[in-house]
Amino acid sequence: MGEKIPHWLEKQAQLNPSKTAIRFERGATLAFSELRIESRRVATSLQSKGIGKGSHIALLANNQADVPVFIHAASYVGAVLVLLNTRLTSSEIAYQLRDAEVTDVFVSQEWMDKATEARSTLPDCRQYVLEELNQSKDDGESLIEEIDLDEVFTMMYTSGTTGRPKAVMHTYGNHWYSAVASALNLGLHKDDQWLLCLPLFHVGGFSILMKSVVYGMTVECLESFDEQTIEEAIYQRGVTHVSVVTVMLQRLIEKLGHGQYPDHFRCMLLGGGPVPRHLLEQAAERNIPVFQSYGMTETSSQIATLSPGSALRKLGSAGKALSPASLVIDSEEDGEVGEILVRGPMVAKSYYNHPPSEEPFFRTGDLGYKDCEGFLYVVDRVKDVIISGGENIYPAEIESVLAGLPGVIEAGVTSRTHEKWGEVPVAFLVTEDEAVWSKETINNLIKEQVAKYKLPHAYFFVKELPRNASNKLLRRQLTSLIEGEEYGD
Amino acid sequence: MGEKIPHWLEKQAQLNPSKTAIRFERGATLAFSELRIESRRVATSLQSKGIGKGSHIALLANNQADVPVFIHAASYVGAVLVLLNTRLTSSEIAYQLRDAEVTDVFVSQEWMDKATEARSTLPDCRQYVLEELNQSKDDGESLIEEIDLDEVFTMMYTSGTTGRPKAVMHTYGNHWYSAVASALNLGLHKDDQWLLCLPLFHVGGFSILMKSVVYGMTVECLESFDEQTIEEAIYQRGVTHVSVVTVMLQRLIEKLGHGQYPDHFRCMLLGGGPVPRHLLEQAAERNIPVFQSYGMTETSSQIATLSPGSALRKLGSAGKALSPASLVIDSEEDGEVGEILVRGPMVAKSYYNHPPSEEPFFRTGDLGYKDCEGFLYVVDRVKDVIISGGENIYPAEIESVLAGLPGVIEAGVTSRTHEKWGEVPVAFLVTEDEAVWSKETINNLIKEQVAKYKLPHAYFFVKELPRNASNKLLRRQLTSLIEGEEYGD
Numbered sequence: 001m002g003e004k005i006p007h008w009l010e011k012q013a014q015l016n017p018s019k020t021a022i023r024f025e026r027g028a029t030l031a032f033s034e035l036r037i038e039s040r041r042v043a044t045s046l047q048s049k050g051i052g053k054g055s056h057i058a059l060l061a062n063n064q065a066d067v068p069v070f071i072h073a074a075s076y077v078g079a080v081l082v083l084l085n086t087r088l089t090s091s092e093i094a095y096q097l098r099d100a101e102v103t104d105v106f107v108s109q110e111w112m113d114k115a116t117e118a119r120s121t122l123p124d125c126r127q128y129v130l131e132e133l134n135q136s137k138d139d140g141e142s143l144i145e146e147i148d149l150d151e152v153f154t155m156m157y158t159s160g161t162t163g164r165p166k167a168v169m170h171t172y173g174n175h176w177y178s179a180v181a182s183a184l185n186l187g188l189h190k191d192d193q194w195l196l197c198l199p200l201f202h203v204g205g206f207s208i209l210m211k212s213v214v215y216g217m218t219v220e221c222l223e224s225f226d227e228q229t230i231e232e233a234i235y236q237r238g239v240t241h242v243s244v245v246t247v248m249l250q251r252l253i254e255k256l257g258h259g260q261y262p263d264h265f266r267c268m269l270l271g272g273g274p275v276p277r278h279l280l281e282q283a284a285e286r287n288i289p290v291f292q293s294y295g296m297t298e299t300s301s302q303i304a305t306l307s308p309g310s311a312l313r314k315l316g317s318a319g320k321a322l323s324p325a326s327l328v329i330d331s332e333e334d335g336e337v338g339e340i341l342v343r344g345p346m347v348a349k350s351y352y353n354h355p356p357s358e359e360p361f362f363r364t365g366d367l368g369y370k371d372c373e374g375f376l377y378v379v380d381r382v383k384d385v386i387i388s389g390g391e392n393i394y395p396a397e398i399e400s401v402l403a404g405l406p407g408v409i410e411a412g413v414t415s416r417t418h419e420k421w422g423e424v425p426v427a428f429l430v431t432e433d434e435a436v437w438s439k440e441t442i443n444n445l446i447k448e449q450v451a452k453y454k455l456p457h458a459y460f461f462v463k464e465l466p467r468n469a470s471n472k473l474l475r476r477q478l479t480s481l482i483e484g485e486e487y488g489d
Numbered sequence: 490m491g492e493k494i495p496h497w498l499e500k501q502a503q504l505n506p507s508k509t510a511i512r513f514e515r516g517a518t519l520a521f522s523e524l525r526i527e528s529r530r531v532a533t534s535l536q537s538k539g540i541g542k543g544s545h546i547a548l549l550a551n552n553q554a555d556v557p558v559f560i561h562a563a564s565y566v567g568a569v570l571v572l573l574n575t576r577l578t579s580s581e582i583a584y585q586l587r588d589a590e591v592t593d594v595f596v597s598q599e600w601m602d603k604a605t606e607a608r609s610t611l612p613d614c615r616q617y618v619l620e621e622l623n624q625s626k627d628d629g630e631s632l633i634e635e636i637d638l639d640e641v642f643t644m645m646y647t648s649g650t651t652g653r654p655k656a657v658m659h660t661y662g663n664h665w666y667s668a669v670a671s672a673l674n675l676g677l678h679k680d681d682q683w684l685l686c687l688p689l690f691h692v693g694g695f696s697i698l699m700k701s702v703v704y705g706m707t708v709e710c711l712e713s714f715d716e717q718t719i720e721e722a723i724y725q726r727g728v729t730h731v732s733v734v735t736v737m738l739q740r741l742i743e744k745l746g747h748g749q750y751p752d753h754f755r756c757m758l759l760g761g762g763p764v765p766r767h768l769l770e771q772a773a774e775r776n777i778p779v780f781q782s783y784g785m786t787e788t789s790s791q792i793a794t795l796s797p798g799s800a801l802r803k804l805g806s807a808g809k810a811l812s813p814a815s816l817v818i819d820s821e822e823d824g825e826v827g828e829i830l831v832r833g834p835m836v837a838k839s840y841y842n843h844p845p846s847e848e849p850f851f852r853t854g855d856l857g858y859k860d861c862e863g864f865l866y867v868v869d870r871v872k873d874v875i876i877s878g879g880e881n882i883y884p885a886e887i888e889s890v891l892a893g894l895p896g897v898i899e900a901g902v903t904s905r906t907h908e909k910w911g912e913v914p915v916a917f918l919v920t921e922d923e924a925v926w927s928k929e930t931i932n933n934l935i936k937e938q939v940a941k942y943k944l945p946h947a948y949f950f951v952k953e954l955p956r957n958a959s960n961k962l963l964r965r966q967l968t969s970l971i972e973g974e975e976y977g978d
Contacts, residue, residue: 003662183673188672216673216812326495345493374503
């Protein structure tokens with residue numbers, strides 16, 4: 001049993017009843033007191049379906065107005081909420097529903113077909129339409145009044161080197177400490193407003209909703225990224241913070257032209273790897289304070305951040321670990337490259353269905369070093385994760401699907417730089433009789449199992465894949481195999 | 490074992506090495522990296538004396554430069570630090586040293602005689618001169634790198650209804666959450682600077698040092714309250730926050746005359762009971778944002794605060810409980826007066842040598858109610874505590890000393906309003922043969938046992954004391970006994 005705090009939405013409804021908690025597209029808003037009432041009504045509706053403390057429920061929806069309400073409702077009944085990525089295929093979703101032992105899945109109308117297909121092999125998993133939920137009256141009884149920071153609130157899937165996605169279990173404490181760590185780093189002003197244009201099913205988006213309820217801060221929630229709306233939100237509605245990935249920053253700068261952001265704009269929080277110098281320079285010229293950050297699902301959003309003041313002096317750095325987090329390099333000498341290890345109360349302690357690690361630090365799987373002033377540089381990703389337009393793609397996951405195709409002996413996937421998306425996956429196949437197929441043929445075969453954004457942009461047919469002595473695939477050497485024709489774009 | 494965080498001073502020395510941590514009177518400053526080095530040197534010196542994890546050590550000093558360093562040093566070795574009030578008599582100090590099982594007491598030169606006298610009956614308690622401590626080199630080994638939030642850091646004495654002071658045990662977590670709760674309430678700006686003019690041996694002063702190291706914020710540390718210095722600190726050195734008690738606010742307003750505080754000044758945090766309307770109006774006219782607060786040693790500083798925006802509308806209120814704390818009234822109906830109960834991770838869980846309470850809420854001993862908007866009004870103190878110039882005086886403590894005098898049958902102490910100090914104690918005595926003595930005579934007899942600020946300002950001789958059916962003294966009825974001569978000022 002961990003530290004207990006009052007339910008955060010109850011608290012904000014007391015402290016800031018009439019303050020806007022969330023502003024949605026097309027101008028609808030919910031004050032904290034309204035968000036509380038709505039969330040409690042949905043919570044009561046969940047209870048009427050037998051959902052309560054420890055139930056595993058899932059959500060499949062984009063950032064629509066029902067989603068923040070649903071997320072808070074889950075916390076009012078003490079359910080564990082599995083956040084499904086809407087871009088996944090139905091078979092990927094089915095895997096996550098099964099693995100997480102989900103009993104009830106809540107789906108926005110938009111994704112009903114996908115969910116129904118995913119559930120076809122899961123007869124015991126009930127399915128509900130998200131938009132039809134809010135029917136019950138809050139009976140004021142039996143909803144959770146106190147949050148135990150050690151209890152699990154959310155599960156989000158991420159892959160490692162294994163190929164199979166694993167559910168990161170976030171406790172309430174992970175989310176709470178992450179929000180507090182960010183406030184200790186960025187400060188907290190009375191008029192702060194954070195724009196949410198990342199999916200709520202990713203930790204980067206979800207963490208903004210958590211900041212809203214921990215700080216009592218207004219969030220503007222967009223259904224998807226849109227430069228025009230974001231610019232208006234900053235200029236006309238006083239938005240002070242936006243979280244983006246590199247490709248979004250690029251588009252915002254293009255949209256802005258030679259304009260400047262207003263002085264009240266405090267933070268462009270940038271995830272997803274280092275940024276090219278010219279982009280940082282363009283941002284600086286336009287009064288856009290870019291905070292480069294380093295983080296992952298397991299760290300409940302950013303765990304290290306570089307402030308704009310150091311951005312050009314420490315080009316390519318992700319800054320220093322936030323308080324109260326630790327970040328060390330697993331190397332023999334100071335300044336040497338080694339695996340990045342992190343620790344702190346915002347770091348998830350385990351994956352669902354996996355034994356908790358006994359190590360004091362979480363091994364990120366990324367390689368990096370610290371300079372003499374303690375600034376972190378991420379040099380490589382042990383996990384070989386490909387970051388494409390802000391989405392993580394795990395080569396091993398695609399490889400295992402490709403290796404399952406008839407005629408394929410083995411498959412290796414690595415990344416290639418891409419002007420728009422930063423990185424995209426490309427695949428190397430060893431086939432029986434050295435057969436060769438077109439990209440379209442293969443992607444057609446796997447598109448049911450692999451989300452569209454994960455589909456390789458090119459295929460190369462090779463005699464064998466590079467492996468080390470212990471037969472581990474050396475993905476970084478794959479590109480050296482390119483000799484002949486490329487079967488892709 | 491609780492949540493672990495990196496040692497907070499290590500963290501700030503990494504994040505803000507050259508930022509001023511503490512500015513002392515006469516201009517001396519310590520940057521976070523310097524404060525770290527100094528504190529580690531003193532910590533190493535403590536280790537050389539055999540002080541380590543779990544040792545009970547005490548500090549007797551005013552707010553001099555060695556004190557913040559010593560406090561952090563104690564955390565680097567994991568010692569439990571007993572903070573002694575320098576205004577106590579040597580016999581009061583002896584009681585606390587014995588009760589807290591202190592093995593080593595560190596005393597500033599100024600208070601050596603008092604400490605030596607206190608230790609005369611404690612042959613096993615070693616005594617050191619604080620100023621002579623900083624001699625060791627930091628060997629970089631074996632100092633605490635991670636703080637366990639569940640471990641006890643400090644003990645501060647407070648009295649209840651029992652007469653005997655009890656040591657409130659504050660964990661690191663209590664102090665950490667208190668600092669975070671205050672930031673979530675007041676916000677956190679990059680240039681915040683907090684002026685510390687309350688004693689560091691009280692939680693109100695101590696908590697400012699904790700905020701400094703949790704936020705990475707500059708603190709200006711005064712040895713004592715001085716209007717002139719505080720005004721200069723605000724106007725010339727950019728101080729944004731000051732914590733005061735009512736009498737200090739009054740003096741600051743008098744000093745300011747018809748002037749105005751500059752706009753960068755964000756918060757006058759006011760403890761020690763409600764403030765008269767005219768003072769609030771004077772503050773508002775002078776651009777002084779007064780935050781009235783409610784708190785006690787057990788809550789690790791304020792647990793409820795009223796923002797300046799509501800100060801006049803909610804005159805006399807202490808506002809709402811900070812996030813993440815709960816405050817409820819133990820009454821049958823909403824809006825009724827009842828005992829104030831609080832809960833949250835900043836509330837100390839127990840007293841030293843006393844079994845931890847099994848109740849989910851801490852019973853403050855104060856009476857209050859909440860209005861329909863949830864604002865707290867403290868109407869009375871069950872404990873009968875007298876707040877005199879910001880110091881708490883517990884009637885039972887003085888009564889037990891008075892009752893010990895030859896010829897005294899029983900004693901009752903209550904408060905009387907006082908223009909300068911807010912409240913002062915006055916005593917009612919029942920004596921053998923109805924004897925009558927002068928105030929000077931009695932105060933001379935008890936001045937070795939009772940700190941000067943606790944000495945009654947008047948004595949009344951009565952035939953009996955008002956008691957209820959269960960023989961409990963009804964202190965609030967004492968003043969109704971006043972008929973005859975007053976033996977006091």
